[in-house]
Amino acid sequence: MKNLTLRASVALACALSLAACGGSSGNLLLGGSVVGLTKPGLVLQNRTGPLLPVAAGATTFAFHELIGNDQDFEVKIATQPTGADCVLANNKGKSGAYNITSVIVTCVTQTRKLGGTITGLNVNGLVLVNGSDRLDVPAGATSFEMRKVADGAPYGISELPRPTRPACGVQNGSGIMGTTDIGNVVIAC
Amino acid sequence: MTLTFTRPALALALALTLAACGGKATFPVAGAIEGLKYDGLVLSTNGMDLPVAANATSFSFPNPLSYGEVYNVIAKAPPAHQTCSVASFQGRTGVLYNGPTDTAGRFGAINIGVLCTTNVVVLSGTIKGLASTTSLQLINGSDGGIVTAVGTGADLTFTLPSVAYGKTYGITVLAEPADQICSVSNGTGEMTDTAPVNIEVTCVKKT
Numbered sequence: 394m395k396n397l398t399l400r401a402s403v404a405l406a407c408a409l410s411l412a413a414c415g416g417s418s419g420n421l422l423l424g425g426s427v428v429g430l431t432k433p434g435l436v437l438q439n440r441t442g443p444l445l446p447v448a449a450g451a452t453t454f455a456f457h458e459l460i461g462n463d464q465d466f467e468v469k470i471a472t473q474p475t476g477a478d479c480v481l482a483n484n485k486g487k488s489g490a491y492n493i494t495s496v497i498v499t500c501v502t503q504t505r506k507l508g509g510t511i512t513g514l515n516v517n518g519l520v521l522v523n524g525s526d527r528l529d530v531p532a533g534a535t536s537f538e539m540r541k542v543a544d545g546a547p548y549g550i551s552e553l554p555r556p557t558r559p560a561c562g563v564q565n566g567s568g569i570m571g572t573t574d575i576g577n578v579v580i581a582c
Numbered sequence: 583m584t585l586t587f588t589r590p591a592l593a594l595a596l597a598l599t600l601a602a603c604g605g606k607a608t609f610p611v612a613g614a615i616e617g618l619k620y621d622g623l624v625l626s627t628n629g630m631d632l633p634v635a636a637n638a639t640s641f642s643f644p645n646p647l648s649y650g651e652v653y654n655v656i657a658k659a660p661p662a663h664q665t666c667s668v669a670s671f672q673g674r675t676g677v678l679y680n681g682p683t684d685t686a687g688r689f690g691a692i693n694i695g696v697l698c699t700t701n702v703v704v705l706s707g708t709i710k711g712l713a714s715t716t717s718l719q720l721i722n723g724s725d726g727g728i729v730t731a732v733g734t735g736a737d738l739t740f741t742l743p744s745v746a747y748g749k750t751y752g753i754t755v756l757a758e759p760a761d762q763i764c765s766v767s768n769g770t771g772e773m774t775d776t777a778p779v780n781i782e783v784t785c786v787k788k789t
Binding site: 524546553 | 722723726746749750751752753755756769771772
């Protein structure tokens with residue numbers, strides 16, 4: 394009697410799962426939110442399952458493969474984006490009865506140094522700016538470094554005009570930050 | 583139903599307050615300020631004006647109100663270079679501040695929020711000499727992205743994202759047409775209260 398009931402319920406469960414998701418092993422969504430992803434190339438994976446590419450700018454993700462009840466999951470980063478570092482939270486556990494949407498991927502775009510050399514600066518008062526970033530440079534300085542700039546962001550160094558001193562020239566002052574530090578900006582005074 | 587309950591509760595609260603402080607329930611009109619950086623802010627309510635100094639993080643009007651008096655706090659004069667609003671908002675520490683107007687005694691204490699933000703000023707200029715159908719990219723350092731202008735044969739206007747008072751800006755050329763050299767004049771400065779009017783980008787043919 395007991396056996397019969399068990400068999401019947403297993404059969405029913407089987408039928409339901411099959412009906413729900415076309416023959417795959419479960420009916421629960423596995424996914425979550427993505428924060429700060431501005432760069433391409435992120436690939437996620439659940440255990441040893443299929444790879445899931447996540448595009449730049451995405452704010453959510455969900456694996457195409459549904460998982461079953463009471464099943465272990467572990468979301469992993471198969472490939473980091475180019476120029477950014479992502480970390481996971483709430484990414485490991487066992488499924489219950491409900492969809493899992495609590496996995497959090499937090500990404501931070503890498504930043505690079507922005508600087509260069511200065512020649513002929515023998516008076517105080519040089520102020521270099523990269524937009525709102527402002528740097529006061531003392532007399533005698535032969536190099537400078539601005540605040541770091543995010544991978545892929547533009548930069549443009551110019552000199553704040555001062556009535557008290559002649560202007561210096563800026564070479565290689567503008568560009569797009571790439572994958573390596575910038576150190577070739579030349580300020581010639 | 584709510585009223586029938588609220589009234590006795592208020593009466594009780596009042597009675598308790600009165601009992602606690604010898605018959606005189608008073609409520610100072612006070613609150614918190616976030617973001618204030620400059621002098622000049624004057625708050626006003628119930629016939630009182632309260633000048634608030636730069637960088638203040640709280641305020642309290644000199645004369646407390648009696649139970650039942652209605653208050654309506656306004657920013658009568660803004661601080662220099664900033665705009666303040668009196669509003670209900672969640673403070674940085676998670677405290678929920680009350681809005682500008684209510685009746686003294688409805689809450690145990692009056693705790694109004696004042697939020698100040700620094701004014702932003704338009705950053706724009708003129709492009710001269712850009713050859714037709716060629717494009718020019720301008721930036722303000724790493725702030726606010728890239729503006730692309732396409733030549734039409736006539737002078738053009740460009741606008742970069744606005745800049746807060748007191749911040750530096752520095753407009754530079756990120757990309758110019760292959761056979762032109764473009765240079766920026768008056769493109770670097772420190773933002774004042776009014777938009778700079780003499781920023782000019784001039785493109786000339788390479789020689």
